[in-house]
Amino acid sequence: MASWGLMLGASAIALAAVGTSSGRADDGGTASPIKHIIVLIGENRTFDSVFATYKAKYGQSVGNLLSRGIIKADGSPGANSGDATQYQVNTPLPGQYFISVPVSSKTAYSPFLPARDLGGAPDQQISPDDLAADPTGVQPPFDKQFSHAQLAALEPSFEKSDLFLLRTGATGAGDTSGPDTRVTNYAALPNTVFALTGLTLPYDSYTGDMVHRLFHMWQQSDCDIGNATTANPSGCLNDLYPFVGIARGDDSGSNAMGFYNVQRGDAPVMKNLADEYASSDNFHQSIMGGTGANHMALGTGDAIFWTTFNGQLAPPDSAVANPDPESSTSDKYKADKAWTNCSDSKNPGIGPIVNYLTSLPYHPPSNCEPGHYYMINNLSPGFLPNGVVDAAGVTSGSKVPPSGLRTIGDALNEKGISWAYYGGGYNAAVRASNGSTDPQDLFLAFNYCDICNFESYASSIMGDATQRAEHIKDAIDFFDALKNDDLPAISFVKPDSMVDGHPASSKLGLFEAMLENIVDKLTSRSSIFKDTALFVAFDEGGGYWDSGYFQPLDFFGDGPRIPFIVVSPYSRGGKVVHTYYDHVSVLKFIERNWSLKPLTGRSRDNLPNPTSAKGNPYVPTNAPAIGDLFEMFDFGHDQQKDN
Numbered sequence: 001m002a003s004w005g006l007m008l009g010a011s012a013i014a015l016a017a018v019g020t021s022s023g024r025a026d027d028g029g030t031a032s033p034i035k036h037i038i039v040l041i042g043e044n045r046t047f048d049s050v051f052a053t054y055k056a057k058y059g060q061s062v063g064n065l066l067s068r069g070i071i072k073a074d075g076s077p078g079a080n081s082g083d084a085t086q087y088q089v090n091t092p093l094p095g096q097y098f099i100s101v102p103v104s105s106k107t108a109y110s111p112f113l114p115a116r117d118l119g120g121a122p123d124q125q126i127s128p129d130d131l132a133a134d135p136t137g138v139q140p141p142f143d144k145q146f147s148h149a150q151l152a153a154l155e156p157s158f159e160k161s162d163l164f165l166l167r168t169g170a171t172g173a174g175d176t177s178g179p180d181t182r183v184t185n186y187a188a189l190p191n192t193v194f195a196l197t198g199l200t201l202p203y204d205s206y207t208g209d210m211v212h213r214l215f216h217m218w219q220q221s222d223c224d225i226g227n228a229t230t231a232n233p234s235g236c237l238n239d240l241y242p243f244v245g246i247a248r249g250d251d252s253g254s255n256a257m258g259f260y261n262v263q264r265g266d267a268p269v270m271k272n273l274a275d276e277y278a279s280s281d282n283f284h285q286s287i288m289g290g291t292g293a294n295h296m297a298l299g300t301g302d303a304i305f306w307t308t309f310n311g312q313l314a315p316p317d318s319a320v321a322n323p324d325p326e327s328s329t330s331d332k333y334k335a336d337k338a339w340t341n342c343s344d345s346k347n348p349g350i351g352p353i354v355n356y357l358t359s360l361p362y363h364p365p366s367n368c369e370p371g372h373y374y375m376i377n378n379l380s381p382g383f384l385p386n387g388v389v390d391a392a393g394v395t396s397g398s399k400v401p402p403s404g405l406r407t408i409g410d411a412l413n414e415k416g417i418s419w420a421y422y423g424g425g426y427n428a429a430v431r432a433s434n435g436s437t438d439p440q441d442l443f444l445a446f447n448y449c450d451i452c453n454f455e456s457y458a459s460s461i462m463g464d465a466t467q468r469a470e471h472i473k474d475a476i477d478f479f480d481a482l483k484n485d486d487l488p489a490i491s492f493v494k495p496d497s498m499v500d501g502h503p504a505s506s507k508l509g510l511f512e513a514m515l516e517n518i519v520d521k522l523t524s525r526s527s528i529f530k531d532t533a534l535f536v537a538f539d540e541g542g543g544y545w546d547s548g549y550f551q552p553l554d555f556f557g558d559g560p561r562i563p564f565i566v567v568s569p570y571s572r573g574g575k576v577v578h579t580y581y582d583h584v585s586v587l588k589f590i591e592r593n594w595s596l597k598p599l600t601g602r603s604r605d606n607l608p609n610p611t612s613a614k615g616n617p618y619v620p621t622n623a624p625a626i627g628d629l630f631e632m633f634d635f636g637h638d639q640q641k642d643n
Contacts, residue, residue: 027417027489030593032635033570035531037593038491039586040518041298041452042511043291043502044212044542047281047561050267050508052193052259054274057574063281063618065193065259068547075195075261084192084545086113086257088243092328097215097349099356100224106240113189114242115179117253119208120504123173135442139505140498141167141206154444155498156476157424159520162513166498169205169507176504177251180208189254193545196258196266203266209504210252210543211245214289214340214376215323215333215349217543217559220244220256221288223552225359232549233619234360238560241545247331256545260508269512270563273519273536278571278632282618283564284550284582285540286604287557292378292451294539298583299407299454299492301603303556305372306339309382309394309401314373315339319397321376323349338377339397342368342555353555360552362623367554367602375400376556378451383462385426385450386433402459406599408490408587409461409471417594418488420471421455422478423448424496447496452539482521485528490590493518503542519567533633534567535586551580553604553624558582570633578617579627580610588628 027035052065053073065071069080087106094101125143128150142151144167151163158165171182180186182201183194197203211217220241227235241256260266273279286297296304306315322335334348343366345351357364368374382394382401393399412419423429425448431438432445455461455472462468475495481487494500501511515536522529541560548561564581584604590596591605598605609627610620620626 028415028594031595032593032630032633033531034533034568034593034633036487036489036491036528036533037590038487038493038518038522038532038534039298040493040515040534040536041295042495042515042536042538043500043506044209044540044544045501045508045538045563046541046544046546047283047548047563048193048546049259049541049544050270050563051262051274051281053261053263054271055263056576057275060574060576062576063548063578065547070193070547071259073263075259075264077190077192081190081192083547084257085239086191086242086254087239089240089331093325093331095325095328097219097323097325097352099218099352100222109191109242112187113191113194113254113257114246115187115253116183116189116255116258117208117251118171118173118175118177118180119210119251119253119255120176121171121180121206121208122504123171123176125167125170131443132439135439136446138443141170143167154440155496157479157495157499157514157517159513159517162517165204165507165510165513171206179253183258189257193257193259194254195261197260197264203260204507204509206507207258207503208252208255209250209502210255211248211250212290212540212543213336214287214293214556215321216244216248217288218353219323220543223356225356231616231619234549234552236550238545241543244331245543248336249332252543255503256543258544267508267512269516270565273515273565273567274576275574276572277568278566278573278575278577280564280577280579280581280632281561282548282578282580283537283562283585284580285538285557285559285562286583287540288559289376289540290378291449291539293376293556294583295452295454296375296457297556297604298586299409300405301584301587301599301605302405303367303374303376304400304403304405304457305369305374307401307403310391312395315397320373321349338375338379339373340376341371341373342366343370343372350555357552357555364552364554364624367556374556380450381453381457381462383456384433385429385445385448385456387462387465387468388433400457402463403457404459405457406603407455407458407461408590408599409455409458411591411596411599412490412594413467415594415596417490419490419492420473420477420481420488421453421492421494422473422475423453423494424475424499426472427474427476444496447498449494449497449500452494479521482518482525482528485525487528487532489594501538522567530569532568533571535629536563536565536567537583537586538562549618551620551623553607553626566629566632568633570635573634575632577631579612579631580618580620580625581627581629585627585629588626589630592628592630
């Protein structure tokens with residue numbers, strides 16, 4: 001059953017069943033009572049963009065826009081609204097890429113921020129004819145000509161009562177770019193953060209996207225050790241967000257500065273889960289930038305690089321990034337590409353980042369191996385979903401060569417621990433790779449996120465038909481496994497792009513609908529839930545602004561905070577955990593719980609757990625450091641006594 005407010009009362013989380021776990025016999029012992037983890041990954045939201053006004057329960061504290069005085073409870077500017085002031089860089093611009101500028105070289109937007117933009121949000125519903133005519137060029141919402149049964153076939157991750165959400169939320173603007181007039185005072189926004197929702201823009205609306213790429217995000221962060229404080233020892237001011245996106249020409253305006261208001265009904269599922277279970281206000285995206293690289297960090301603790309392919313030692317020069325300004329008056333990059341050799345500070349864009357890292361007190365390494373070209377922005381794997389290699393795509397530099405980079409799947413296989421990656425639309429993507437021309441297959445295949453599946457880059461998994469069949473599955477297979485009490489020890493679950501919450505192509509409410517479906521089914525099956533933890537994470541912040549500190553670990557990141565919630569019998573009570581985490585914390589939890597070693601000698605799962613000073617729990621005193629998530633749980637509490 002679906003209850004859009006997600007009423008998780010005592011009956012929903014009853015854990016009366018004792019008895020044997022349904023975990024598979026080959027999954028071995030664990031260091032905690034957790035025998036199954038489910039990792040659900042949404043898209044492109046910072047912590048503040050969702051939890052800006054969240055008020056923690058039971059005396060807990062939370063660091064967000066409200067508690068820091070940047071906004072008031074109603075979403076209007078607070079006493080410290082100036083902490084979110086955004087700037088333009090004065091011309092003439094520096095001749096080379098920069099990640100910081102002195103105060104004298106930038107000017108605050110005045111009197112208002114640039115207008116918020118539609119940023120690619122759909123302006124109208126699509127019909128069955130639209131889908132048939134252009135299955136890879138359309139996106140929801142769907143019009144009334146689609147039957148309820150058709151919607152259920154297109155999106156099997158929803159409870160039936162939530163399918164209506166696939167019909168709603170179009171902008172009605174008649175275009176997908178230009179000012180978003182639905183936003184209150186869209187053309188007269190004060191130079192600070194602002195509330196997305198209002199009288200003419202309800203929560204159930206598609207809203208605009210913005211830039212989220214590695215060099216752009218470093219530049220937006222405006223980092224200089226000269227700006228360091230005790231609370232923000234990285235010295236990152238985060239004050240160039242609209243400037244960098246507008247310079248790129250991505251139709252984003254001031255989109256980065258918007259936030260939802262959970263105290264006024266936005267993001268109700270996320271809020272109620274945070275109230276009921278444990279959440280983090282210090283969990284970060286691992287890589288500056290976008291989806292693909294952050295999913296790689298989740299699965300490998302590292303960044304993926306070019307592997308020699310058919311004798312080709314490196315990507316072609318045409319595929320290599322050069323983020324130097326296009327001219328003295330335009331910060332659009334000379335080559336906005338997806339590969340870089342960050343081992344050589346003479347290469348465009350590398351020196352400013354490496355020099356900044358060197359200036360930090362703990363001197364984090366660049367972690368760039370000599371001669372390696374790393375994928376820094378989204379590129380599809382060379383493996384097609386059916387396992388065939390797209391040689392032409394790899395050779396052109398537009399796809400990633402099959403990789404020998406060690407993944408968590410490899411480590412789990414070696415220990416005989418069951419696992420699966422469940423990607424929405426995968427089965428259709430395989431059919432399309434095999435030649436299907438059915439419009440529904442093509443549409444669903446387009447919405448399968450191949451760049452999200454870190455195992456789809458790995459020769460050991462994607463290049464092996466047996467491994468592929470055993471471990472790479474569709475989201476609908478996850479729901480079947482949950483229904484049949486047949487979950488593997490570790491499940492990675494990725495929604496299709498219709499419902500992953502990504503701005504413009506999806507809505508946060510659609511992600512919440514899938515999340516609620518999982519929580520409802522999980523908590524109603526005590527035989528599974530009693531020893532399961534659901535990790536609710538996001539891939540990255542999507543370019544949204546956030547007020548939190550982030551810890552530079554190497555050339556690739558970390559980046560801004562993102563939401564993170566743990567749903568488990570051992571994580572109840574509304575606790576907000578301040579320990580420093582990022583995506584690799586998930587790997588560290590798996591490794592500690594199932595007694596695995598770090599994946600490689602250089603992967604971030606080698607980093608220690610953080611220690612912190614009294615009064616400042618957010619900043620590790622032993623940087624670089626990331627936690628292993630065990631603080632999210634209360635394993636000393638006997639959950640059976642609560643029933």
